[in-house]
Amino acid sequence: MEIEKILLGQSSEKENYVYPENSMPGSEAFSICFNGGYFNGEKTCIGGKGISGYHILTEGSLMCTYNDGRKIKVEAGDIFNCETEDRVELEGNAGIFNMIMGNGVRGFIRTFQLKGKKMMRVGEGVGESYIAFIGLNGTFTLEYEGEKFYCEKDSAVIVHAGKKEFGRVVLTADGEDISVAAASGVQLLKHDFGKFIGVRFLERSEGYCKARLDIRPDHMNPIGTVHGGCLFTLADAVCGMAASSIGGVSTTVDSHIQFLNAAFRPKYLIAESFPKKIGRKIRSFCVEIKDDQDKLIATVDFIFYSLQD
Incomplete structure (x- = not known):
């Protein structure tokens, strides 16, 4: 397994992590991208390019207006998605973490409370998988086979497991009760x-x-x-x-x-x-x-x- 730490940056347009390396969203090779940034009250549109995305607010609030007329207000810690035919207008002041998925990727973002230590099994059988861990209200440490990665504010730790490669990581909260977001995606390829x-x-x-x-x-x-x-x-x-x-x-x-x-x-x-x-x-x-x-x-x-x- 490969593990790396990334900085989320200040711009929601900045792509901090893309697989394969140097490929672009919408291209034939594009699979998954993790990025983060901040909205400063301006209106911004996402989606509409035949790709899907999962998003979580790390702070603040946004009003999401979908092209089918839906309107959803999301607050810090809330998760919303943008499917392949969605076009979503975002307005507000908020920090955001994005997982953008190309063709053949199944992905989710979920949250859980980290109290003390938690062991997690990572990896899937059908294809390569990626999981990004982000602390929403505090810091934590991820450990794998003796190597430790400290995840502070505005950063994420990403675990990449190959097909049929499984491992166990240990998350340790730097405090009594930390809210953690886990963004995970797996390449289904033809298995769909x-x-x-x-x-x-x-x-x-x-x-x-x-x-x-x-x-x-x-x-x-x-x-x-x-x-x-x-x-x-x-x-x-x-x-x-x-x-x-x-x-x-x-x-x-x-x-x-x-x-x-x-x-x-x-x-x-x-x-x-x-x-x-x-x-x-x-x-x-x-x-x-x-x-x-x-x-x-x-x-x-x-x-x-x-x-x-």
């Missing part, structure tokens, strides 16, 4: 069947995901309704994303689909995943799938087992 059939994510947050599938002729069965396997794939994609957002690697141990209404040639389907119970190891979710007329087509129950220590 949901994207292959056209699943497009609309909204993501910790434990929640909403996605859309525009229906094509190859999604249909011989009697003119959306194929049951297509419905289940949509549910599996949205629920897998929600389960992963909790942190660590999860695997499905049980699932059950209920077909409630036939989907007769809809223009699109919308799936939303909600957590039912999140335990230390067992994570239970429900997915609702509706058509373009807001008719409930199916519900799907999933149970995941967390492989995170």
